[in-house]
Amino acid sequence: MQQDEWRTLARSVKQLSSPSLSALTITDWAIANQHDDTPYQHPVGSLExxxxxxxxxxxxxxxxxxxxEPATTANVQAAFDRWYDRCDRRVDNIALFYFCGHGLRVGSDDILLLQDFAESRHRIFDNAVDFRETYRAMAQCSAHIQCYFVDACRDLPDRLLGKDAARARPLKHALPGSRRRDGPIVYSTVPGHQAWGEPDSPTVFATSVRQALDGLAAETIERDWEVRTSNLGKTVSRLMLWNDPTNRGTQVVDSAGMVLDGVVRRLTAAPVVPFRVGCTPRAALEEAHLRLAGNTHAAERPPSAQVWHDSAPAGAYKLSADFSHKRYVAVPELLHIMPPYRAYDLPVQAT
Known part of the structure; x- marks a missing residue:
């Protein structure tokens, strides 16, 4: 009876449109921003x-x-082996792993389903990945910094709760001995919950991961901007809310793994940070001509009933407002726009 229930689950797994676009948004960022980008600490050396x-x-x-190539078990295994071998060549390599697609949480195991999952009705989990064991085995890899992003559901249908382990296969077998590594894991959701993606669009998690790596997880260290492993999880979590504020509380980012605060990227210029600026009371926005003035950047927006959405290099700015009908007045304020984002309402008084 148990096998029949697992097979019923397997038949319910359908092709999704968001995972391919999510993987491509990470890939396109790496190629466009990191390929031959010598000012950064770690340009991309290879990509699978x-x-x-x-x-x-x-x-x-x-x-x-x-x-x-399609994400069949054979192709995923071959790509992983090539990736592992290159990461293993140097201790100062940085390994980045991103998965988006169907997933299950069976007991304490996160199972990642591949394109040919349940191809055999007799060996349903032959074509699925045991992520926990794969992560554990990666402790043998020489690359000291290893970042893992898992964009998949981590739940199990109620009718299957209490069933035996799925017995999926790791992409690498753990061997005796391991290295101390900086290996953060960022999951798109917590155990027992689903992850979401809109059809024909990258997931909010993928967009947030890309933005975090691009600089919104950076902090300033002695005038340098550094993206560190310790900032990845909390920044992705905050950006998930920023990018989809209606999703508050329904999909919560989960962080795990060993985190040693290593530098993933070092930027030579301040990251460009998104911001939202409004007024209190909100009605004053319709008459507010808003201005930002900084040492190297300035911007302005004419009166509008909508909150001002824009971006600016991280730094300190003077925020001021003039009002078209002179029914309001506001005192200019110092506004710090820092990663990962800034939201602020300028206090306004009626005249």
């Missing part, structure tokens, strides 16, 4: 990508467009 999609996926890798 497998994608499950209804149509063939092609990626512009800088020279020629490359057709991406």
């Amino acid at each position: 990508l497998v994608v499950s999609a209804l149509e063939p996926v092609r990626v512009d890798a800088g020279r020629d467009a490359v057709t991406v």
